[in-house]
Amino acid sequence: MIDQRRRVLTLGAMALPLATAMFPVRAADKFPSRPIRIIVPLAPGGSADTVCRLLGNGLTKILGQPVIVxxxxxxxxxxxxxxxxxxxxxGYTLGYSLAGALTVAPHIARKMPYDPFKDLVPVSQVIGVPEIIVVNPRTGIKTLGELVSYAKANPGKLNFGSAGNATIPHLAGELFKRVAGVEMVHVPYRGSGPALNDLLAGQVQVMVSGITLVRSHIEAGRLTGLAVAGPRRVDQLPNLPTTAEAGVPAMQVSNWHGLVAPAGLPPALLDGLHHGIAKAMALPEVKDRIDSEGAEIVASSSAEFGAFLKKESDKWGGLVKELGIQWD
Structure with missing residues (x-):
């Protein structure tokens, strides 16, 4: 995983001279000439807010103008x-979003105030957050295979917690139920924090959560990590197998963060912002913090992020339609 992140960041840094050449001289001279605003559509203090502020500080250094979150x-x-x-x-107003508002909400909201594929343009997927399947140690379950076996033998006896209806942790749990052929009861909470508290207390037994939330509890033995719901292991929990290694390869989930802009952003500005993001995420103070949390720096291009958004939207849209999932 480290080699891949280094390759992405190295390529991003190498592309910067090219990005400058792609800018028309007039656009490069003028942008940015004043502060840039990034809107985080979530409350302060969460993972998106934290990472966006790290990115904003890095972009301030790279672009030479304040970036206000x-x-x-x-x-x-x-x-x-x-x-x-x-x-x-x-280019002076951007949005920093998690997966839900871009790839889940369009399939469940009664009325969308925007079309993510028409009214917004993808700038870059900033990071990916590996999702971990965890259980309360009092279950006695130590592997993903044991979880599947127990759930099949005891349908409906396990509860899985989530941050709320139609959140990625909820959809991840539903995806696991479908691909593993098991039945568990969903218990929605108002946020990941309350769900985690009840998981630690044993009120719910299972959760699919971002590594940044559960890693310390796994290391301390307060939770049992079963598998990484992604294509590779994570360096921070090297002994944790992937879901493919554990026998459930179709269980693939990432709760990512990405940057978008209003539709109609000129291509030169779009390219310049992307390469600025790649360079900002490569700054030691940003990269080291992201690595320490277990997240993965992506810094993809607009085209790559756009293709990823379409794939994610199709996956979650099909699941919420099949299961009839709605917002509270």
């Missing part, structure tokens, strides 16, 4: 991103 929570991220969609496509 503003929190606009509400309606599962729709409030903040609708403000981004209504903004001028000049």
């Amino acid at each position: 503003e929190n606009r929570p509400g309606a599962g991220g729709l409030t903040g991103l609708s403000e981004v969609a209504r903004s001028a496509p000049d």
